Amino acid sequence: MAAVLRAGYRKGRVGLVTVILALAGTLSLVSSVSAYDRVNGEGFASRSPVLATQGMAATSQPLATQVALDILKQGGSAVDAAIAANAVQGLMEPTGNGIGGDLFAIVWSASDGKLHGLNASGRSPKSLLFSYFADNNLDKIPSHGPLPVSVPGAVDGWFELHEKFGKLPMKELLAPAITYANEGFPVTQLVAYYWNRSVPILEKFPGFRETYMPNGRAPKDGEIFRNPRLAGTLQKIADGGRDAFYKGDIAREIDRYMKANNGFLSYDDLASHKSDWIEPVSTNYRGYDVWELPPNGQGIAALQILNILEGYDLKRLGRQSAEYVHLFAEAKKLAFEDRAKYYADPEFNQLPVEELISKPYADKRRKLINPDRAAKRYDAGNVALRHGDTIYLTTADKDGNMVSLIQSNYRGMGSGMTPGDLGFILQDRGEMFSLKEGHFNQYEPGKRPFHTIIPAFVTKNGKPWLSFGVMGGATQPQMHAQIVINMVDFGLNVQEAGDAPRILHSGSSQPTDEMMEDGGYLSLEDSFPMETRRKLVQMGHQVRFESGPYGGYQAILKSDEGVYHGASESRKDGQAAGY
Structure with a gap:
């Protein structure tokens, strides 16, 4: 018996249950189902894939995944589900994304049997000149504050995707995020960790504490967080469409906030923004x-x-x-x-x-x-x-459409610039520009920075x-x-x-x-x-x-x-x- 056990241990296939039963003389009955066997394959920690035929969603936030499934079950397309999930993630994972950031997507369209790509990234402020950095003794663009802020492209990306592939009204797609923003949600473990790490860096920027530090600190794992400011902004977008963000009160508030805080992003930069297929x-x-x-x-x-x-x-x-x-x-x-x-x-x-x-x-x-x-x-x-x-999500619907979507503020929560009562942080993607003259990615006004997402x-x-x-x-x-x-x-x-x-x-x-x-x-x-x-x-x-x-x-x-x-x-x- 001892020789049998030694051989089993050498193969890594004998667990405690097997040992106990072997000592009782019943090894032949259970040797093929020991406690250390893995039915689903490799020896590292894993689990079996989730299988379904009518629809699927995979996101980095379980509540966002459930919202995506709800949209699919209501007859929404994979794009509808992706937009709804992304809106929820912007609320629940501000450490990685939000409507102050950019978006890229690849969509498989079952109707025409081809892939479509969307670049919904924003451009640098037209009024910020390359010479500004040398004039102010800067050899790189700062990681936070007003200088790395570029036009947020995510909202326009939603509407471009929706116009081409959406089925349900945008109001229905944004409703779950608005409800969660008003009523609150429990902050997940990893998000709480990164939120807490961001506070010492970003709390000095105007508006950040008021929106993201209830009780004067980052919310803890399992605490309920509400963002009624963001709920109001999303409601304006649901009611007024993409122009409510880029040409309406939201754009004017961003313009006012940036001017008041030595920033360059302007109303004109927002109004002239467009995504590209x-x-x-x-x-x-x-x-x-x-x-x-x-x-x-x-x-x-x-x-x-x-x-x-x-x-x-x-x-x-x-x-x-x-x-x-x-x-x-x-x-x-x-x-x-x-x-x-x-x-x-x-x-x-x-x-x-x-x-x-x-x-x-x-x-x-x-x-x-x-x-x-x-x-x-x-x-x-x-x-x-x-x-x-960043956050990444993917969705698929009953008709065979599939969406691969990624969205980000950069550097976790972004620039720290949190305009007025809008409830979100502007991205700091402009940090990615080079200040080397002649470089392909050299900073220029109205230019898209190099992107990692x-x-x-x-x-x-x-x-x-x-x-x-x-x-x-x-x-x-x-x-x-x-x-x-x-x-x-x-x-x-x-x-x-x-x-x-x-x-x-x-x-x-x-x-x-x-x-x-x-x-x-x-x-x-x-x-x-x-x-x-x-x-x-x-x-x-x-x-x-x-x-x-x-x-x-x-x-x-x-x-x-x-x-x-x-x-x-x-x-x-x-x-x-x-x-």
């Missing part, structure tokens, strides 16, 4: 077409990483091997050098997107990787020039397969690539692909900076083996033990049978649910 771009990775939006976002970095890694047999190397982690980190370094140089507003630059995501360019860049040694730095590629914290989508044989995203700054393209690799190369399901331990390479202080001269550093989540870490150090990598940030993931997969598989990981407070 754009064509998503893709690369084929081992038979799967992976789709991202082109710059001013960073989505094509994920495509560049995948193109480089397609040249290796990752399945043979193994998901937790030092060899795979090394190749991933080097591919990321190569892609991010191009990101630092070329990614910017296409209205101000002719960007070489087609070449950057091409297979021949990836072949050329791949040759720079030493399979045995980490590079201290790479230079950006030479291409032929032809002279942008990116939605993603995967099709196979021209049909929708996966709508997904991973929130978290420069983490996002790295995790987009890892999700695809986890599913395509390593055979993980849609839930496991997000729960699997992650690789994060950090190589610069700002998203548009070049890599540090020492090659940056690697962070690996806890369950990577110590042997993998040791070998990576021997290969020249600086490896750190960090609990985060590794981003937050939601996804919906559509099977060949038409079943939706929903996933929402445990790093956030979220939920996937369907019906």
